[in-house]
Amino acid sequence: MLLTLTSNAGGQVVQLAPENSFTQFLMLVEDDIEKNAADQDQGDAEVSSAAGLAGATSPDSETADAALTLADVFASLYRSYPDIQRARQEPSIANGQVLSAYGAYDTKFNAHSISEPTGFYQNYRNGLGVARQTWWGGYAAAGYRIGRGYYQSWYKERQTDDAGEFKVAYSQPLLQGRAIDPERVAVFQAALAQQAAGPIIQQTILNISRDAAVVYWDWVAMGIILEAQREMLDLAELRGEQYDVGVQAGKFAEIDLILNQQLIAERKAKVLETEQKYRATAFKLGLYLRDDGGQPMVPNDAWLPKQFPIIQPPPASDLHTDLAAALSRRPEPQLLRFEMRHVQLDRQLAHNELLPRFDFISEASQDMGEPATKSDDKGEFELVIGFTSEVPIQRRKARGKIQQTNGKIIQINEKLRLTQDKIANELQIAHNALQLSSQIVEQSEVSLHAALETLDRYRFAFDKGKIDLIYLNLLETKANETEIKLVEAQRNWFAALAQMQIALGLDPLDQAMIVSSLPESDMPGPGNLPHPDLPKAEVMERDWQLHSGSPEAGQTNQ
Template identity: 60%
Template sequence: MVLWLILPTVVCCQPLFAQTVEGPVAPIETLGPGVVNVMPQRLGVADVIASVYASYPEIVQARQRRTQASGDWLAAQGAFDTKLNAHTLSEPTGYYENYRHGIGLARQNWWGGYVSAGYRIGRGDFQPWYKERQTDEGGEFKLAFVQPLLQGRAIDANRVAVFQASLQRSAVEPEIQQALLEISREATAAYWDWVAAGAMVQAQQELLELARERGRKFEAGFQAGKFAEIDVLLNKQLIAERTALTIEAQRKFLQTGFKLSLYLRGDGGNPLVPPADWLPDRFPRIQPLDDNDFATDLAAALSRRPEIRLLELQIQGIQWDRRLAYNQQQPQVDFVAEASQDMGFRATSSDDKDQFELVIGLRGELPLQRRKARGKIQSTSSKINQLNEKLRLSRDKIATNLQITYSDLRLSAQLVDQAETALRLALETLQRYRFAYEQGKIDLIYLNLLETKANEAELKLVKTQQAWFENLSRMQTVLGLDPLDQAMLLSELPPSERIGPGHLPEPQVPNDPPAVE
């Protein structure tokens, strides 16, 4: 079993920011226009992907292809519509005065033939060379039938158009799936950017709060004559520097919120900038990647990926063009039959319209060079060969990307473990040197370096966790898994128990702190 099929359930989230920055730095808040007051909640990746499915313009646009493809298919079927035709023609002046009227039905049949039936009446004086226009008093009924015997019998342009339109209908769902995979991956990356940016703001706020708390002690100690003014000034410098870092982190957080609003949409499909109190308290718990059968996973990915299906459908469409071209190399030989019968009193003294008339025969045509058909065969064969190579390359790319994502996911999990270890060691080191500082064995400058080092380790842990979840999203995309299903499973993961912003261990004085020279 693979990771994305065995994710446990239950998730619990708490507010991310346990404290806000005092002074000139304001707490993070949503600055985007049109944001309404809503009940506080935690925004999960499933909420973002669900919004993409429901309202993202490119997805809505892709779904409109269903109606378009159905319309194209219906239009292609129109070649086989039954047609009603009628005419009324009069020659009221001149030596030959006559009147002709007619009505009939005609239809192209599925096997390339043509059937028509109708009634006509012609009265008056007709030119000797147009005597066939004249009918008996009751008019004439006629039935005609044309059927190709070689070219156009097995396949013709009308049927090819229907088949290709049907293939286009089949391609709509893979096109929608392809859009969902690509846009959901972008939306997932934007979501984890937002979560990581919020955690980084928290980390900078914690670092700033250390300097502010120490500053309050320095001010009181300076007033009591226990600290030199230089210590107070140096700490104020640290407060200013760390305040700038916090502001910069907040700026990046707001940017990620604006980017996320492209995918997170409210009523009416309008972009919704998520407020800071929607941030999850922690990243979800990272699950170890099971040992999977690569060949099995690759076969499943190839069967699911829409790019493969779209290329296969495209090849099938061109194959129909090639079949038509091969058929057009054959001679055009049509069987023709026509039957007619006049009704009513005779129109001429010779009564030459009264007998039942039947015409049957063959008619044909063959271009001697047949360059159109031969050129079409050459062209379509080349296109098919090109698409087959493109299909082979697409399969190779999927296999390569699957190997890369598997490797990245396993290694990024190790990086998370190492980043957490580095942070724990940095905090322990800082803790010991903070005790040494209180004993007067190191100065404030060196303590600031150690605090900065611990803060960098904290940010590194945030980035490595973000990278792991982004790698997971890429792997799910390569496998062609449904983004919404995967996002819902991911949202059910319990929160991580790792240390990090908002969840650092309480400082403790070592039992036997070492001497620091």
């Protein structure tokens, strides 16, 4: 199902491998749009500055190049749609989270200056140093301090020799906090948020593109249906002019003129009703179609395509293969796996917190300068090493955290399983809709050809006075309904195609460029209704007699 796709932009081929994330694509999309717009608008004197779209020309242009394509809408989405712009901030937010998490390992500068200028024990203490936490849970510090004056006997450690004291210290967890600690977990979880930024953008694009595609094809269909209703009105108005002349000449009854006037009023009301629906879809499409300033832009009537693109059913494919490809591309399972890893890190930390706190500590210091006391008890190099330990007896915090994370992991596993089932279900529904929509289009086209030929034969009978205007109107209405059904069948096919592409996790803009490059369909519709080759008048006369059960027809056949 369109698994390998390429798009032309600026004369170059841009190909996205299935495993590439949308983040990589979004880095290229701005240049891609600009190059594509430049190629399509080459030779045009005026370009729609409000649209800023790939291939959109001036609203005043009456050429086919003015048609608004699905690729134009998606290019506008990628550039300016608020939800996509919001999603594009996810990498910046995640980068900020990583930077913030690494802040736990910042080198810290500390200093102090403390004085006791009054009282019996007058002293002055000053110091500065640096410290930082290490990656493996340890803590290292180094500094210099100097203490002068008189000190209480129980605060003698505050006193230093005349040149001060240099000290280094280091502690290292040996059990709890060695393999993992809250600071490292914060870094790992922030890194997961970085990796999840791409799938978040992809998910936003897929959701918005699905809605935009449906609205775009509704807009195209309603525009074509509106044209079909206007053709019906034109036919009734033309017949009304003929009746008016005929009544004045005494060839037609006035009741026929009045009846046709009723038909004109009914068809005008139908045109207005259809136009109201068409305008509503145009307003909805304006939410997705944005100008350079990012403001909604209602599409101009001149941008309406005259026909749908030609329908080219995708080649047959294996549903299991498509499902495997979809599961590898779709962002929902990826995001759940990132969430799973996030909870697993919390559980790993909780298991580590079950261990007792058992740390190795060390401290080395050396005083410099003249001795501060007669005993010179601070002049020797001092080294302190040892161990400290602490453990909660019940350890309820860690055990409770393990219980929480185990439950969350089970929940995420079930959610992941359901998500995979939903993707498979979406793919089955889209696959079924696409296959059956193709058959519906074929049968609707056959039905329209038959309805048009039937209508022409009954017009012959109407001209011969064999049926009245009421019956002819019923047949014209039926042919118009059949024409509209063909339009709706084509709309449903392209909507099903978009649903299939979204279900497979394919890039919407890349797919839209392929669809937009297709030639116009040659199916019958407004402005392209075929005129069946009818038999000769005497053959049609005999056929009508057979249809009406006339005895003359039976005698002629004998």
